Amino acid sequence: MIRLTATVLCALLSVAAQSPAVRSPEKHADGSVTFRLRAPNAKQVTLAGEIAPTPLPMNKGEDGVWTLTTGRLEPDIYSYRFVVDGQSTPDPANPALKEGGSVLSSVLLLRGTRLNAWDLRVDVSHGTIHRHMYRSTVIGDLREFDVYTPPGYETSSVKYPVLFLLHGSGDGPVTWVNYGKANNILDNLIGDGKAKPMIVVMPNGHTLPSGETDRSKNTPNFAADLRDSIIPQVEKLYRTESGKSNRAIAGLSMGGGQSLFVGLTNLDKYDYVAGFSSAIPSAEQLPRAALKAPAKLLWIGIGKDDQLLLRNEEFEKSLKEQNIPHTWKVTEGSHNWRVWRRYLTEVLPLLFR
Amino acid sequence: MIRLTATVLCALLSVAAQSPAVRSPEKHADGSVTFRLRAPNAKQVTLAGEIAPTPLPMNKGEDGVWTLTTGRLEPDIYSYRFVVDGQSTPDPANPALKEGGSVLSSVLLLRGTRLNAWDLRVDVSHGTIHRHMYRSTVIGDLREFDVYTPPGYETSSVKYPVLFLLHGSGDGPVTWVNYGKANNILDNLIGDGKAKPMIVVMPNGHTLPSGETDRSKNTPNFAADLRDSIIPQVEKLYRTESGKSNRAIAGLSMGGGQSLFVGLTNLDKYDYVAGFSSAIPSAEQLPRAALKAPAKLLWIGIGKDDQLLLRNEEFEKSLKEQNIPHTWKVTEGSHNWRVWRRYLTEVLPLLFR
Numbered sequence: 001m002i003r004l005t006a007t008v009l010c011a012l013l014s015v016a017a018q019s020p021a022v023r024s025p026e027k028h029a030d031g032s033v034t035f036r037l038r039a040p041n042a043k044q045v046t047l048a049g050e051i052a053p054t055p056l057p058m059n060k061g062e063d064g065v066w067t068l069t070t071g072r073l074e075p076d077i078y079s080y081r082f083v084v085d086g087q088s089t090p091d092p093a094n095p096a097l098k099e100g101g102s103v104l105s106s107v108l109l110l111r112g113t114r115l116n117a118w119d120l121r122v123d124v125s126h127g128t129i130h131r132h133m134y135r136s137t138v139i140g141d142l143r144e145f146d147v148y149t150p151p152g153y154e155t156s157s158v159k160y161p162v163l164f165l166l167h168g169s170g171d172g173p174v175t176w177v178n179y180g181k182a183n184n185i186l187d188n189l190i191g192d193g194k195a196k197p198m199i200v201v202m203p204n205g206h207t208l209p210s211g212e213t214d215r216s217k218n219t220p221n222f223a224a225d226l227r228d229s230i231i232p233q234v235e236k237l238y239r240t241e242s243g244k245s246n247r248a249i250a251g252l253s254m255g256g257g258q259s260l261f262v263g264l265t266n267l268d269k270y271d272y273v274a275g276f277s278s279a280i281p282s283a284e285q286l287p288r289a290a291l292k293a294p295a296k297l298l299w300i301g302i303g304k305d306d307q308l309l310l311r312n313e314e315f316e317k318s319l320k321e322q323n324i325p326h327t328w329k330v331t332e333g334s335h336n337w338r339v340w341r342r343y344l345t346e347v348l349p350l351l352f353r
Numbered sequence: 354m355i356r357l358t359a360t361v362l363c364a365l366l367s368v369a370a371q372s373p374a375v376r377s378p379e380k381h382a383d384g385s386v387t388f389r390l391r392a393p394n395a396k397q398v399t400l401a402g403e404i405a406p407t408p409l410p411m412n413k414g415e416d417g418v419w420t421l422t423t424g425r426l427e428p429d430i431y432s433y434r435f436v437v438d439g440q441s442t443p444d445p446a447n448p449a450l451k452e453g454g455s456v457l458s459s460v461l462l463l464r465g466t467r468l469n470a471w472d473l474r475v476d477v478s479h480g481t482i483h484r485h486m487y488r489s490t491v492i493g494d495l496r497e498f499d500v501y502t503p504p505g506y507e508t509s510s511v512k513y514p515v516l517f518l519l520h521g522s523g524d525g526p527v528t529w530v531n532y533g534k535a536n537n538i539l540d541n542l543i544g545d546g547k548a549k550p551m552i553v554v555m556p557n558g559h560t561l562p563s564g565e566t567d568r569s570k571n572t573p574n575f576a577a578d579l580r581d582s583i584i585p586q587v588e589k590l591y592r593t594e595s596g597k598s599n600r601a602i603a604g605l606s607m608g609g610g611q612s613l614f615v616g617l618t619n620l621d622k623y624d625y626v627a628g629f630s631s632a633i634p635s636a637e638q639l640p641r642a643a644l645k646a647p648a649k650l651l652w653i654g655i656g657k658d659d660q661l662l663l664r665n666e667e668f669e670k671s672l673k674e675q676n677i678p679h680t681w682k683v684t685e686g687s688h689n690w691r692v693w694r695r696y697l698t699e700v701l702p703l704l705f706r
Contacts, residue, residue: 037440
């Protein structure tokens, strides 16, 4: 173990003494935001993430603090990170982090004068999030799934329909709540009478066993884990309405592909299927010639700046060619959570009608 | 908004191309660990946190990556962070973060050949974590409390005793689970028959309303919020055994002080009271002359290197002087989670006996 000398200690203390905490991010009244990072010896610092899809260079001050002030930003939730001489880092001055992801990012929440669909509201009741651990017989490990129950669930004896809500490849089962704010969106829509009260199950979509490198097995593994491990537990632990008219599946990116695969190959189990910015399953996994529509809803949304637009357009073309009823939305935006919160807000009111 | 020029973009891409991801932390077979951070232009980088209570200087390589390899470390859970030219930052190469805290720290989990009390085990059943939002009439905001229910809770009709488990001032209600691993400790002790199955309620101990600067109000506010907001909800939402013999309160640091205050001023409600490394309440808040013992357990633990040792010794002296039965433990360790996981493991088997 390295020993600390008095000289080094004094150097450390003197550095600490010279480094008052910076304030970041600082929200201004005009809707602009200032980001700051102390990095006195860095040669280049940029701001990256959802806040800046193309990284933005920051400016170094004489005090060693790098700064960038944006123009007015739309009230929304943005992830961001700093890139310091090539090394990505979250904002050390901001305790709000995007959890469950593979890249460490900080979170900026901008509330406007008008409420957004995902804002936490005091005028509606709030559901509960439940975190379960289980042994997956398919993957062979201990893993997690999370469940949202609507306000009043614990004190009633009513049964509820179930939405399975799937995350993307860069995220985990907690991300739909902790960053996607799915619970707030549900609380608000249910509180306003715009969505039916429902149970929402958020499984872990990373289903390659340790050491398995064939990524094409991920979707079939997920389908098996959902069917054999998760659904039996959900039906045992929660008051769920049975039957396909009370089952929906939706997801984003990787989870969008999983939703389309599971939903469209199990039409006897799911009446509602939605894919957000989906990693469309290959024609081998989901043969296009055999496609049929779910009984109630097939919803596909993609941002016009999303790199998966072409694959979604091709898939939608095969739906049209076969006269399969579906909803097709090409919206503003790229492959990020700003889009996915809006898609969830649009789809929830369509379920279980 | 700052515009990105082609020159800047090329510079960024070239930096990114030159920066392969570093591996950190890297665990070695002999129990040592290597930490790495790319910071090519930094003048000084140190390793700090529970892993290095006195910050350790790291060494810069020609590739701009700073490195430190420890000696053999005890299998345990350690928080750590890097300090780069005076700026603290978590490890960008490590997705495991300490959540809910005021300082961003990374987490190193070292498992040994022997299981630790907090290790996730496949041979025991696992309880469920529930996250609730509520409007606090005392503090006036929307806030969270978390609840652990033991394995089998959802499928039985048994009633359970309740432990209220409180966090410290640098943490939040999620920290006892996400970093303290209280759920694993409970699953393991219950699975091994060493602790009684119980419900554990983890409230938010930060109870100063926005704008309130008088910190002495925090503990009485907490006591009021627990009594008026949290306990009524817990009794409505969960199958709890009633009566003081089925109520315990324990906490660490700030939460240790709150536990002693609430427990010792409500002997008609709590038979079990424990303080871990406690911020002992002042004699004004908790008059020493009026102290009486809880019916079953008063447990006080403190590390011999903890800065709160003297305050705990003084408090213990007044207990002894008044012949108040109590358990007094001065252990190895300082003011950190390595101590608190061990204290919880020691106290849980003593409850509800």
